[in-house]
Amino acid sequence: MKSLKRTAALAALLCLAACNRGMDPVAYHADGRPAKLSEWHVVEVRGGKLVLNQGVVPYDLNTPLFTDYAHKLRTVWMPKGESAKYNPTDSFDFPVGTVISKTFYYPKVAGGQKDDVARTYDSSKDFAGEGLDLANVRLIETRILVHRPDGWAAIPYLWNDNQSDADLARTGAVLPLTLVADDKSREDFNYVMPDESQCASCHAQDWVSRKVHPIGLKARHINRDYHYADGNENEIAHLMKVGYLTGAPAPAEAPRNANWQDQHASLNERARAYLDINCGHCHNPNGAANTTGLTLDISAPDDDRHMGMCKPPVAAGRGTGDHMFDIVPGKPDDSILPYRMNSAEPGEMMPEIGRSTVHKEGVELIKAWIAAQPGTCVTLR
Structure with missing residues (x-):
């Protein structure tokens, strides 16, 4: 053989x-x-x-x-x-x-x-x-x-x-x-x-x-x-x-990102790797989306506000979906990030170019990751 x-x-x-x-x-x-x-x-x-x-x-x-x-x-x-x-x-x-x-x-x-x-x-x-x-x-x-x-x-x-x-x-x-x-x-x-x-x-x-x-x-x-x-x-x-x-x-x-589909890697490793390659080239301190204050490349610490935890949007327009924060720990359906990932409409979708369909499995991954995050967002009224 x-x-x-x-x-x-x-x-x-x-x-x-x-x-x-x-x-x-x-x-x-x-x-x-x-x-x-x-x-x-x-x-x-x-x-x-x-x-x-x-x-x-x-x-x-x-x-x-x-x-x-x-x-x-x-x-x-x-x-x-x-x-x-x-x-x-x-x-x-x-x-x-x-x-x-x-x-x-x-x-x-x-x-x-x-x-x-x-x-x-x-x-x-x-x-x-x-x-x-x-x-x-x-x-x-x-x-x-x-x-x-x-x-x-x-x-x-x-x-x-x-x-x-x-x-x-x-x-x-x-x-x-x-x-x-x-x-x-x-x-x-x-x-x-x-x-x-x-x-x-x-x-x-x-x-x-x-x-x-x-x-x-x-x-x-x-x-x-x-x-x-x-x-x-x-x-x-x-x-x-x-x-x-x-x-x-x-x-x-050498540094190594996780495979987003690898069930042996942690949920955090998989989600961070996904956000790094799909979003991090723009959402970093020097990238095209640097004015948003949202950092999604692998350099941002997990607990950093710049990762979007309880961070209000800067200029998302109708892309907010009437949500108040980029990421609401434990509540993916209240978070802007998966809302924009789950859209294919211009003005709402993220990334803005490079796709015409929704990556359903990717959205599920990021929702699961947000659902696992501890903490609460405080709103001032």
Whole structure:
């Protein structure tokens, strides 16, 4: 049996090598915006699969950002001999020439209609090696984040109908789709691909300079194992091994966010990780929402008022739902935070962009977390 498994693994590796052997080297474009995703040679469609070029390293996050139940394939590539410098709290210091990609896709629905996509957390049929099996998934968009001499540039690409390539889509796009759940229930929605100018809404770490930076490639998000072509390995350790990262400690000594679905982690760890990745890039002392006084990244202490405990809203408008505090300990239904998460209406919903549907499981998690908080809010009348 072990011999058969080794043979199968070797065959998969040889197939993957055969797929990317004919690919041109990854192209770093120091300026401009190529019209086709394929001009980057980071990921390309070959033989019914979306394959990664040589030197393109996939990664994933402990807790990912929610985007209408889309699945995501994330990759990073750096010029030969270059590497990022480790940072324990912020994004790593990546060299000029770094190309990061994120491909959004959905599993297909067996026997489904043209615009049906699966609402599922099961990714077991998504992958072919480290790439994607197009027999089982529908590609939606790929976003390129490239580090140029004058800073990071975000460039969006929309996959064409025949899934052969993706076209530059600087003004974004709207795709009518239908989510089909495991129980066959259906939800029509518009998948909204943000335009190029909206990228800074999330990727600007400092809202004064509004310079774009990576979000996911931080120690606490990628301190986890990944199933690479040659087996499982911690992502930080793997980046060190391939020369893409320097100065990192052993994974056990690096910060690590919880997986929001991991029932072995505490409720507090799971909720804080969820708020960190979904809200913290704006709700931090330097982010786009810094004027709200609501800090939701992992840096805020659990008992800090800036986390929203008994904190009145600053400028939520009708997004308050007539509630008085961001978080009322023990009372999620009286709290603004889950109210805004549970809406898909402009002017009410949070996050403001990046989704058109409600993440039902995420709302349930945050409600459970608020219900478990001790304390009482005092109102002055």
